[in-house]
Amino acid sequence: MGSGFSSFLGICNTPAGPPGTGLGDLPESVVGPVLGYLNPQEICGVAALNRAFRAASSADFVWELKLPENYKSIISRVFADDDEFGSKKDIYERLSRANSIDGDTKKVWLHKGTGKPCVLISFNGLKITGINDRRYWSRIPTEESRFHLVAYVQKIWWFEVSGEVEFPFAVGTYSLSFRLQLGRTGRRFGLRVCNCDRIRGWDRKPVRFQLTTSNGQKAVSECNLTSPGMWNLYHVGNFVVEDSKVPMKVKFSMMQIDCTHTKGGLCVDSVLICPK
Numbered sequence: 001m002g003s004g005f006s007s008f009l010g011i012c013n014t015p016a017g018p019p020g021t022g023l024g025d026l027p028e029s030v031v032g033p034v035l036g037y038l039n040p041q042e043i044c045g046v047a048a049l050n051r052a053f054r055a056a057s058s059a060d061f062v063w064e065l066k067l068p069e070n071y072k073s074i075i076s077r078v079f080a081d082d083d084e085f086g087s088k089k090d091i092y093e094r095l096s097r098a099n100s101i102d103g104d105t106k107k108v109w110l111h112k113g114t115g116k117p118c119v120l121i122s123f124n125g126l127k128i129t130g131i132n133d134r135r136y137w138s139r140i141p142t143e144e145s146r147f148h149l150v151a152y153v154q155k156i157w158w159f160e161v162s163g164e165v166e167f168p169f170a171v172g173t174y175s176l177s178f179r180l181q182l183g184r185t186g187r188r189f190g191l192r193v194c195n196c197d198r199i200r201g202w203d204r205k206p207v208r209f210q211l212t213t214s215n216g217q218k219a220v221s222e223c224n225l226t227s228p229g230m231w232n233l234y235h236v237g238n239f240v241v242e243d244s245k246v247p248m249k250v251k252f253s254m255m256q257i258d259c260t261h262t263k264g265g266l267c268v269d270s271v272l273i274c275p276k
Contacts, residue, residue, distance in 0.1 A: 031056035036065045040092065040112070063088035066115050068170035070244035071095070074117055077168055077247075078108050098146065106165070107146060116170045116275040122147040123268045126163035130156060144185065144231065145269045152184055154198055155264040159207075162253035163271060166214075169241045169248050173276045176211050177233040178254055179269040182225055194229035199265030202226075207256045209236040214249035225266065233272060 031052050035043050043066075047057035056062060068074060071091065075083075078099050085091045098107040098120075105125030111118050128151060130136045136156045139149055153159065161178075182202065183194040202225040210220045219237020226232075234254075241248055252271060256263055 032059050032062050035059075035062045040066055040096075058087065058089055060088040063092050066092055067095070068110070068116055068244070070168055070170055073168035073244070073247075074108075074170075077101070104147070108167075111275050114172070114275045116172050116174075117167070118272070118274040119165060119167055120146060121163060121165060121271040121273075122149075123151040123161075123270060124149070125165075126161055126268075126271065128268070129158055129160040140184065140267070142185070147270065150181075151268045153264055153266050153268070155200075155262050157259045157262055158257050159263050159266075160253065160255040160257060161268060162251070162255075164249060164251040165273070166247050166249040167273075168244065170275075171241050171244045173238055173240050174273055175238050175276050176219075176236045176250065176252055176271065176273050178209065178236065178271055179231060179233055180225065181231045181267040181269070182228040183265055184267060185229065196228045196265065199228055201261050201263035202256070202266065204261050205256060205258050207234075207254055209234060209252075209254045211236050211239065211250060211252040213239050213251075228265075231269070238276065 035046065035053070035056055038046065043057050043062065047054045067088065074095065075085075075091065078095070078101055085094070092110070095108075095110045095117075096112070098109045100107055102125065105122045107120045109118055110116065122145075124147070128137070131151060136153060138152050138154065140152050141148060142150055144150075182199050183196040184198070185192060185194045187193065206222040206224050208220070208222050210218070212218050217239045219239070221236055223234060225234070236252055236254075239248070239250060250273065
């Protein structure tokens with residue numbers, strides 16, 4: 001909130017009323033609605049001002065405003081049935097972390113700016129043609145992935161990666177992207193290095209990306225893969241959620257199946273779905 005928030009803090013630190021009284025004497029019912037206009041980080045900041053703000057900053061009605069409207073459905077999808085939550089603030093804090101689901105093939109968290117869910121899908125949660133054939137693919141440990149493992153294609157004729165996810169997204173517009181890198185990175189003498197020797201075929205024809213949703217939305221895009229040694233998010237398209245009560249199923253894919261030439265030297269990390 002920038003300068004507006006700074007001004008608000010200045011007001012809060014200014015003595016108010018006759019001696020012996022101040023903003024610390026304001027009831028929670030007065031302070032709470034004010035905190036509703038702040039973002040979660042700012043709410044935690046003003047909690048240190050005085051006892052009134054500290055009490056209001058933990059109130060359920062304040063944090064419920066920061067949660068998605070279907071947070072109960074998200075809780076059911078992300079956490080076990082016997083998980084217990086002490087307050088709405090506790091729910092927000094736990095949903096804001098990267099929570100693993102579906103056998104650690106996906107991670108879910110709330111976007112800091114919008115409070116809507118983000119979903120990250122590991123390559124292990126995708127269908128990859130030939131992934132178990134070591135002549136073509138290998139799995140590489142790396143700290144550059146949230147899943148600490150990426151798939152690396154050495155050489156292949158038919159390149160195809162697809163997947164789907166069903167999740168109770170909150171109402172809004174979401175973007176879907178593949179996280180990819182040309183080249184295989186590692187460390188040498190403590191420095192990050194990238195082996196680009198096996199990169200081939202991605203400049204011959206573009207990769208085709210597409211997505212479809214359970215309510216009939218579609219998106220298609222094509223582009224050449226570029227920038228060796230750098231992780232890039234290749235945008236597939238957007239979809240809109242209008243009813244948060246019904247889980248949305250999203251199917252997506254990327255392919256380059258021109259068998260007149262081989263492709264290789266590409267790392268596949270994950271698919272990211274996040275609110276716009």
